[in-house]
Amino acid sequence: MIPLVYYLxxxxxxxxxxxxxxxxxxxxxxxxxxxxxxxxAAHLTFIVFSAYRTVGYIDPLGHAIVIMSIVFAGCVTAVALTIVTYAYRHYGTLDVRKLRRLKG
Amino acid sequence: MFTEPLDVLLIFTVATPVVGWVAYRKAYRKILGIYVALGLSVTAYFLYELYREVAEKGVVLIVGQLPFNPPLGACLEIDMLSVFMAFLYTISGLFAAVYSIKYMEHDTGLTEYYTLLLGMIAGMTGVAFAGDFFTLFVFWELMCLTSYALVAFRKQRWESIEAGFKYLIMSAAGSATILLAMSFLYGMTGTVNFAALATSLNNATPDGWLYVTLTLIIVGFGIKAAIVPFHTWLPDAHSAAPSPISALLSGVMVQTGAYALIRILILVFGSMQSMWQMTLAIFAVFTMFGGNIMALSQNDLKRLLAFSTIAQMGYIIFGLSMASLSGLTGSLFHIMNHAIMKGLLFLCAGSFIHQAKTRDLRKLRGIRKTMPLTSAFFAIGVIAIIAIPPLNGFWSELMIVMAGIEAEMIPFSALMLANMIFSVVYYIRVLRMILLEKPTAVSKKATEAPAAMLIPTLILAALCIIIGVYPEPFITMASRAAEALLNLQTYIGSML
Amino acid sequence: MRIDWVRVAGITVVVSVVLIFSMLVLRSEFPVFDHVEPVEIETTEFLWTYRLIDMIAQAFVLFAAAACCVAVLRVKEKKK
Incomplete structure (x- = not known):
């Protein structure tokens, strides 16, 4: 088994x-x-820790957390992409530097 | 499932689109606002019941599915502090919802607006109730997601989209950081339950990984709590959001970050207390100075208030960093006062914007002539926030400074006093512009805000005065919440 | 807003189909893992038994995410 620290x-x-x-x-x-x-990155550490708790078994808590957390990552991405879509459709650019209308 | 107040909030959130579908005509739009206000009132009633239950039992309340007990199962754990914070969320949400009825009447997508508003309050309440790190994270995401869309809500303007995107990127990076810290805690202890984490890590000798975890937690929650190097999303988001949402963001959502931070630091990192106390105090001083200095040169009313929020967060985090009863009491009392004062200021600013169609202070000069009542309420808010004795801000800021002296952090207390004087400088400038100077063309054209917008500001202004004159019952509430936060034995004992 | 009868009919059909199918499903019995080889799987029920509260809260997060997308992508109403 590869030592834990490599995964970390x-x-x-x-x-x-x-x-x-x-x-x-x-x-x-x-x-x-x-x-x-x-x-x-966070999901990977969860999975690794859950695999290393007892040799030969996995700890279900880490997996349960990752299963749910993936959904949140998806939700955040979905909302982010809707904002990106809107920005692109109306302003015709994906460059954040061009969006910099606000100061500081 | 999640105690009555949270259940009510979640059910009302999901049912809002149905009401929106029923109230499809423009004339029926008010139903939505009234419906949301009703939902929040019902929540407040159930919260009161919950408060009585918690006060009667004297201990925390565990909600989870038996017999699959913690430390593995998800659970909610409610003590006085949770109830205290939940009250603030509900009351602030109620004012924002009532105010929105008139303020948002010309906007489209009101159904989504109110759904997201309720969802945000539900998320914050869930964060306050959570007794498990991952449960906290679930509700944290609910709060974050809804607030992203609310900041970007008036998407016709360039500013909202940009501020929303910036806020989303920074806040999501913060969430990911929290998740990474959680994974390290899980790797060390095999659990994410707060009580179990506290028992396993209480006597741990600090090693490298624990320091890494502590740093990640401070950074992750610090992004939400607008600690200074991570504050850059806040002024944009606060000024781009619709005013009731700014009031909510600034009044309670930023404080949710501070709440989660202090809850986790006190419970889990008890063995490293002297370390994080110093770190937080130094960050707090940076936060105060950053917010106040940036606010000095602002001509945009909402940006000025947003920078002032950063400065106030500095005071709050300084109070929390003492981790003593008096410091925590002062801080929690200030959280409550800040929710009221900033809510009042942002709602008044919203009235100015709604009536005069500008946020530029130079154009709002002398608006007292045409909007006397709103200006008067605004002045009350300003006087409260710069800590002039008969109003509420004075008591809590004084308590934090005194607690700092008590905890032998005198240099920090002196710096906080200096900052309070700083804030007087720019707030007096705002007051002079609004009250004393000659009206400009824009402010001459403005008319007094309609009653639906005046009533919430009136009640908030009255609350400022009431808490200022009779602070004792409110200080008692705050101190009971602080006791609950410090009473680790009860918190851990009732869980395990 | 004029009532769109096509839409009303569509919604009615969907609701009735959902009701009919849920009735049918409730009457019948699904052979839950009747044909599975006997293997000890204990950990799989973890998510359901221990993390139920999180799962339900997650449903609300998904709902909120959908509402967020709808809010950002909403079209401007025509003036009447």
Whole structure:
């Protein structure tokens, strides 16, 4: 079995990649995907921990949490994409820099 | 299923589209607002029953499905603090709903608006009631999702869409951070139940992963609580949302973040108390200064109020960071006062916007001449928020400063006093512009707000004065809530 | 708003079909895992028994998400 810390390192790498994506990308769709990556980092750690509790079995709590949490990630993405759709339809751009009409 | 108040809220949320379908004609639109106000009143009644039950038993109330008990099962755990917060949510929601009847009459999509409004209040109440980290997260998402759409609600304007998207991205990143922190807690203890987490982590020696988890929790909830490096969504979202929603966002939703933060820090991270106390106090000072300094140069009324909210969150978080009875009492009392004062200010600002069609302070000069009542209520709100003695803001801010001195955090208390003087500077400027200066063309054309909008502001202004003159019963309520927060034995003991 | 009879008929048909089918389903009995090989599966009932409150709250979150999408994508009503 691969040691737990490798998975944790992977999850934290995913988290950092997601944060980097949110900080640097300018395309609205990419920002939404960044949110998905962040959520998946958390899901990965849940799954890994639940698998490592007792060797040979899984802890159902972690899986139950992930099953429900995936739905929330989907909900957030859906709402985000409706806003993106609206913005694109009316303003003809997906670039957040062009949306910067507000100051500070 | 989830105790009566939350059940009522959720059922009314789901039934709103049906009422909206019945009230399809423009003339019937008022039914929706009245229906929502009715739902919130029923909730308030059931909350009172719940309060009596909690007060009578003297302990917390567990709601879950027996016999599958915690620590694995989902559950709600209600103590005085939960009831206290839920009361604030319901009452603020009631004022916002009544105010919306007139304010939103020209908007389309009222059915969705009221559905989301009720959903948001239900989510916040659920956050206050949750006794399990993941249950809290479920209701947290309900609150967040509805507020995203409400901020972007007036989507004809460029500003709303942009503010909504920015808010969505930042807040969803915060939610993901909370989830990651939850996964680490789960990995350490094998449970996400608050009481079980508290017992397993109480005597844990702080190690690297625990510090990481603590940081993630402070960041995740700090985004919602508008702690300063993570506050950038707040001014945009507050000024882009319709005014009743701004009142709700600023009055209670931001405080929900502070509530969840302090609940988890006190319960779970008791072994690292000195560490997070210092961190929170430093963040609080940054928050106060950030909010007040940014507010100094604002000419947009709602943005100014939004930055002032950030500053007030600094006071609240400073009070919470002491984790002593007096500090928590002051903070909770200030949360309550802030919900009332900021609700009043945002609703008055909404009346100005509705009647004068502008948010620019320079154009709103001298509007007292044409809108005397709203201006008077606005002035009461301002006087309360800058802590002038006979009104409610004074008591709670004084309590926080005194508690800081008591807890030997005198430099922080001094900084908070300095900030209170800062806030006087810009609020006096606003008051002078509205009350004393000569009317501009825009403010001459405005007329007094209609009665449906005046009555909620009138009641809120009256509450400011009543709490200011008789603070004792309200301070007692806040201190009972603070006791419940600090009484870990009861909270854990009744669960396990 | 004029009452759209096509829509009313559609809704009536849907509601009656739902009622009829739910009646039929309630009368009959589904062979719940009658044909399954005997394997011990205990963990699968976890979500239902332990996390019921979360599941129900989740339904409301889904409802709220749908309402959010409808609110953002609503079309402007025509002036009458």
């Amino acid at each position: 390192a992977g999850a934290i790498a995913l988290y950092i990649i997601g944060m980097y994506c949110l900080a640097s990308k300018r395309n609205m769709i990419r920002l939404v995907i960044g949110i998905e990556i962040l959520m998946n």
